[in-house]
Amino acid sequence: MGYRGSRAALVLVAGLLAGSLSCGHASADELYELGEYLSGDCTACHQLEGRAPGIPPITGWPVEAFVMVMVAYKEGERDHALMQNVARRLSDEDMKALAVFFEKQGQ
């Protein structure tokens, strides 16, 4: 019961945050904000400006390409233990949010 109640509350809060109870998809602004929030896990290595030695820049990528690369790491199609670990923790929406955020950086 408590679980159900708190879950309903969560859904309600999420709906209010999304500014709409009818639409399950986050808007571009919401994705950007989520991406900004999640990006803290990435920018320790990937710099928002300039380049860190040995770490490829990930700003200014088209959203589709960015998501494809992240999915490739997550599914193990692209081989890199570290990035695979990072990608496995992300949902599809997280990846899209990160893509939206990083596309707008460094331009």
Ligand code: HEC
């Ligand atoms: C501990 C350091 C580290 C962290 C944290 C990290 N990355 Fe990476 N990332 C790397 C390295 C190193 C590579 C190059 C991997 C390779 O050669 O395939 C890479 C590659 C990538 C690539 C492909 C770049 C290219 O040019 O092919 C993307 C996209 C990417 N990371 C996104 C992210 C995102 C998004 C996050 C946060 C959720 C993140 N990374 C967190 C180190 C990191």
